[in-house]
Amino acid sequence: MRYLIDAIIPHGPAVKEFRLAPLGGAALPPWQPGAHVELRFEARSGAGHANAYSVVGEVDGRLRIAVQREERGRGGSRVLHDEFAPGMELEVGAPRDSFRLHPGAVRTVLIAGGIGITPILPMARALDAAGADYALHYLAHDRERLVLAGDWQALGAGRVRTYATGVDGRPDLQALVGPWREGCELHACGPVALLEAIRAAATAQGWPQRHIRFESFGARAQAQDRPLRVHLLQSGMTLDVAPGASILDAMIDADVFVSYECKRGECGNCYAGVVSGAPLHRDVCLTPAQRAQGMTPCVSWAATPELELDL
Template identity: 50%
Template sequence: MKLIVRQIVAHGEAVRELRLQRADGAALPAWSAGAHIKLALPLAAQGPVERRYSLVGAPGDTSTYRIAVLREPLGKGSAWLHENVSEGDAIEVDGPYTSFSPRAGAGRALLIAGGIGVTPLVSIAHALASQGVPCRCHYLVSERARAVLLAELETIGAVDVNLHVSGEQGGRADLGAILGPYSAGDVVYACGPAPMLAALRASAAALGWPAASVVIESFGARSNAQDEALTVHLAQSELTLSVAPGTTILDALIAADVFVAWDCKRGECGNCFTQVSEGIPIHRDVCLTPVQQQVGMCTCVSWAGGGRLVLDL
């Protein structure tokens, strides 16, 4: 469906909030806490490229879809939305979809947001508060100006919001101290950059949290300024691809019409797991076990060192 950008709200220099509505003002499809929409952006010559953004606000508002877009240094989609979209423009939107949502639990609910990872947690906070679930939100940012949507979180009366600014508080937050020991029924919902989520999972495991009680969604570009161009050889199909930094290996495979399963494109689901025959993977997923990472990689987010990679495809 085509939606109109009715309003653009700036949250500092790096974040733009787009408020999308139907051209005729009719109601949008209903959505639930943690939902996201897919935007089709004209980034490639071969056709639109899909990018996913979480819906912000209280679930049930079908008048407007709100998304907050952080401009990432190596993020082509976020750069395009910052540079090319104006109020009144139309954007092709699909969804909403829900893969990150509140779960029933008799214990406490912890929300841990890293930077722009706060976006899906706002709707989850609304949902938990409406259900009377005791909820505490820890919002982790490098500087106070990056705490976008903090004021909105603080209006949700039943949610205890704790802001941690690493630049003011002597370093990064102690995730183990935030989590504390596990009690039956406790659930933690976390969204943020992959390194934060990996550290959170490690801390949770050390404190005895069951994996099923740690619900995560990752955010942020996985590219790194030090990434080298890759030559990716596909052993079974005898095809060789050149993949430039800023383009994922998965997108290069799709563009070359190579069949590969995928879903989240965030390194969370493991559907794009591919065995590695040669090369040195740089793992940036948050779903594979150490054993799985020894033999393969998630092509949607991970990269490789040395400039060459051979995949069993």
């Protein structure tokens, strides 16, 4: 569906909120807390982009999303920040509920890191409106990166705690998560390093994995990544993958039969057995036992120049 950019609102040094109105006065499609939509657009250069962003909320029939400018990303966020203005149009896909809220019967813990506040806010609003017992912990490097302040400040008194980790250091995550009790649920969105630390803190306190739900963001590529040659055992194919690219995307481009869904290392649908090579795991979904046998090629890389997968 085509949407008009009705307004763009800056939040801090690197985030802009886009308020999007369906063309022709159409009603917004229904969406659930934690949903995201895919924006499809072209840069002035003609390069096409398809970027997914969480729904922050809606106001006066307009959909709210927030875009953080990623200098090391694939360019889509920079294009939205630098080339798009109110009055321009975008193609917006239907909302997808891949990070659905599961309210805890006893308690719900919400943790957001940086721009990871975007899917967490509508979850907190829904819990607040239902009178549920919940706590929202919001971490950012400094105070000016605690964005969308008007939204989280409007939540119930005492429900939200903020942390400027660059000044005060990272808080005690075990204290934030709390011990496991039947009827508790944990939802967190943020960079992979934070999510891994949250998982470790929760696991140490007895949380079952099925009650821990993550959504990650940010580029997985690292500056030290080197070109990778991937051998596919069953397909008999060899693929050369450049740093910054995705092994999964390279396989899709080569018409390799492979299942996938999220492309963010969160669902495990693209899991592939590793025959040889040393994978660098950058997912947030696999157990240690699964990592010992395979990897998620959507986000992970390898420490060795060659990698063989059982595909």
